Structures are given as C-alpha cells and as structure tokens.
Amino acid sequence: xTSTEPTQPSTQPSTPPSLSGARPTRQRRAVAEALASFTxxxxxxxxxELLGSRxxxxxxxxxxxxxxRLADAGEVDMLRTEDGEAIYRRCSxxxxxxxxxxxxxxxxxxxxxxxxxxxxxxxxxxxxFDVSHTLEIFGTCPACR
Amino acid sequence: xTSTEPTQPSTQPSTPPSLSGARPTRQRRAVAEALASFTxxxxxxxxxELLGSRxxxxxxxxxxxxxxRLADAGEVDMLRTEDGEAIYRRCSxxxxxxxxxxxxxxxxxxxxxxxxxxxxxxxxxxxxFDVSHTLEIFGTCPACR
DNA sequence: CGGGAGTTGACAACGGTTCTCAACTTTCGT
DNA sequence: ACGAAAGTTGAGAACCGTTGTCAACTCCCG
Numbered sequence: 001x002t003s004t005e006p007t008q009p010s011t012q013p014s015t016p017p018s019l020s021g022a023r024p025t026r027q028r029r030a031v032a033e034a035l036a037s038f039t040x041x042x043x044x045x046x047x048x049e050l051l052g053s054r055x056x057x058x059x060x061x062x063x064x065x066x067x068x069r070l071a072d073a074g075e076v077d078m079l080r081t082e083d084g085e086a087i088y089r090r091c092s093x094x095x096x097x098x099x100x101x102x103x104x105x106x107x108x109x110x111x112x113x114x115x116x117x118x119x120x121x122x123x124x125x126x127x128x129f130d131v132s133h134t135l136e137i138f139g140t141c142p143a144c145r
Numbered sequence: 146x147t148s149t150e151p152t153q154p155s156t157q158p159s160t161p162p163s164l165s166g167a168r169p170t171r172q173r174r175a176v177a178e179a180l181a182s183f184t185x186x187x188x189x190x191x192x193x194e195l196l197g198s199r200x201x202x203x204x205x206x207x208x209x210x211x212x213x214r215l216a217d218a219g220e221v222d223m224l225r226t227e228d229g230e231a232i233y234r235r236c237s238x239x240x241x242x243x244x245x246x247x248x249x250x251x252x253x254x255x256x257x258x259x260x261x262x263x264x265x266x267x268x269x270x271x272x273x274f275d276v277s278h279t280l281e282i283f284g285t286c287p288a289c290r
Numbered sequence: 291c292g293g294g295a296g297t298t299g300a301c302a303a304c305g306g307t308t309c310t311c312a313a314c315t316t317t318c319g320t
Numbered sequence: 321a322c323g324a325a326a327g328t329t330g331a332g333a334a335c336c337g338t339t340g341t342c343a344a345c346t347c348c349c350g
Contacts, residue, residue, distance in 0.1 A: 023316065025328065047307080059330040084229035084337080085306065099271055107293065110267050115260055119282045122255050126244055128284030135280040137264045139273030168347065170297065190337075202297040209338065229306080230337065 016074035017090045030056040031066040035076060040107055041087035079134060101141035110137070162220035162235045164205060175201040176211040180221060185252050186232035186245070246286035255282070 016036035022028055034047050034054075042050075043119040048063045067088050077091040096111035115135060125132040160178065167173055179192050179199075183273045186194075212233050216223040223234040227247070240257040260262035260280060268276040 005156045009305095022202055023327065025315075026192075027329070043306090050191065052345060057330095061308075062329085065328090080225045080227075080229055082196070082225075084225055084231065099267060099273060101273065102275075108271050112263055112267070118257055118259055119280075122244060123282055123284045126253050127287035128244060128246065128282075129246075129290070131282060131284035133280065133282040135278065137268055137273075137276060137278040141274040142272035145274070167298065170346075172298070188337085202299095206300085206339080207298060209295090213339095 004093055022069060027058045028063050028066050029056050029101060031063055032070070034072075035088070035090040039089070041079065041089040043081075043085050043087050047088070049127075097135045097137065099137045099139065102138050103140055104142040106141045106143065167214060171206050172203045174212050175203050176208055177215075180215075180233070180235040184234065185250050186222075186224065186234045188230050188232050189227075190232070199223055242280045242282065244282045244284065246289055247283050248289040249284055251286045253290065 016029075016032035018032075030051055031047065034050050034056075037050075044064050044067055045060070047067070048058065048060050051058050051063070066080070067076065067086075068098050070076040071088065076088050076091070078086055078088050081087055095116070096109045097115075099108040101107070120131060121134045123129070161174075161177035163177075175196055176192065177240075179195050179201075182195075189209050189212055190204040190205070193203065193205050196203050196208070212221065212223070216233065217223040220235070221233050222243070223231055223233050224243070224245075226232055226259045232250070240261075241254045242260075244255050246252070248266070260277075265276060268274070
C-alpha cells in the first residue's frame, strides 16, 4: 500500500528508456527523450506533436514504430483507452497502478503486493501462465468534490 | 477467491441479455440471442457474421449500435483486445473480473473481495470517492500452451 | 387507421495505425 | 577510409474497426 505524489502536469525530467539493441538514430533518441519528459500516458500522436513543437521533426510512422519497439522490449508501458487508442508511458521500474480522478485527471501511482499476489494466484488456479494484468481505479479527487 | 468455469467453445445456451428499455425489434432480439449462444468474448464483426450464417440478416451498424447500447446498460461486458478491437460478452450481473487467454480468448470470470476492499482502501487513503475500477488478468490458458 | 417517434441499413466518412517504397544512414568488412 | 549491405526514415496510400448520415421502414399509442 504505497504511493507517490499526484502527477498532474508534473514536468520533472527523468532518464529516457534505453534503446537496447536498436540503432541509436536521432529520431529514436528524440522519442525516448520525449518519453522522459512526462510521467502520464500519452498517445503516439500526442508524442508526435510534442516532438514537432520542440522543433524535432520525426515522422509519425517513425514515432509509431519506435513506440512499438519500445513496448515490445518492455521499455514502455502501453495500454488502450476506452475507445481503443494506444497510449504509452515510460515505465518506472516498479510495477504499479493508477488512481485517476474522473473529473480532473489527477493521478496517483499506487502499488500493492496484495493484488499482485492475488492475480497470480487466480491465474495459477486456472492453469494460466505468462500472466499480466491491468488495473485502474477511478474516483473523484478531493479537489473536485 | 472464486470463479466460474473456463469458457472455451462451450456452446450451451443461456438466457440472452435483456433489452431493458429498448424496443424489442427483430434485430435486437437476434443480437441478444446470438450473445446467449457463446460465453467467451467476440467482436462485433464476428457476431455479425454469426447472425448472417444463421440467416438472420442484421446490418453491421445495427449490431454495433445494439452492442453499444447493451454495454452502456451493463447487460454485456465490453473490453479491448491488445490491438484495440472491442469484444463483447454477456455477463452475469455480479461485479467480477476476467481472466482472459491472450491467444484463444477463453475467459474465466473471477471475483475477489480482497481486491474490492483494496481498491476502496487505496481510494479512501487519498481522499478519492465515488470509486470504481477496472481489472483484467491476461495469460495463456492451458489449452494454448 | 394515422402519425410521430424510434429504428434500420447501405454507404460514406472518420481516425488511429500500419504498409510501401525510394531515399538516406549507419555499420561492417576489408 | 571506402563501398556495399543492412537497417531506418518519411510521405503518402492503404487498412480496418467503428461511427455518422439519411431516407425508408416499424412500432406504438391514441
């Protein structure tokens, strides 16, 4: 039962995901650095725009390819919004979940060994292996009451 | 820590989701019945084909509309596959989660008071209220090993 | 039976994502 | 260092699941 601080516009920098294996081209580095500049989930298109607004020109297709590669390599988390859009985020090394405010989007990272154990146990119980899970908690934050 | 049986090609019939509120047209009934004929998750297009192969002609748009309506009404569960496609399945009324096979889609409904309590506690701890959550477990089922 | 609200379906439009392919980089072998 | 092979890029087209459009049709109620 732990947590970090809420992550509204938080813009503190961080270490970009490694390009493990891939050729370190200007474009790939740019995407990796962009990922380091935010902590919440962003869509490929948003990341593409972000790069554009910084003067880094990187083709949209390249952004998609790079994100996909990073996701495959486990360097970033990828998940789907309700409407099917893929969103990405560099993953902190620790596995965790999000408590998200429905109205303002304020996010708290939470983690709990209990859930991790539980999902593992459930999967085991049914013979499923190679298990992963997604869990998001939604609510209204104190500021929006 | 509970569960129901795995839900492979199991084809035993069941009660179709209710059309609560909506006009009981031939098409809506057909979709509801189709949903009753399987227990795993299917895409809108698969359901559309299923209907076609049964001689029930229902427009694709209507299938989408009906599924959406049922999902909004909580009559069916909707979730997204890894590649963003929406898949549907009639659901039991009790709140529960899914253990889904990544490769064949076999689904087990699971429930666990522990998680429910945990999410509530976490939310409380941060002052969030009006809480809900989503949780899906993915893995490879024994049959697909 | 009549009329308005609700529903349908063919088809177009949309939007996110992937594909294509020629031009360009990077990396190696020598 | 040089050149060739392999990998990467970007613009645009193609894809495909999904949603919108709108005239024709159904259902329900009086």
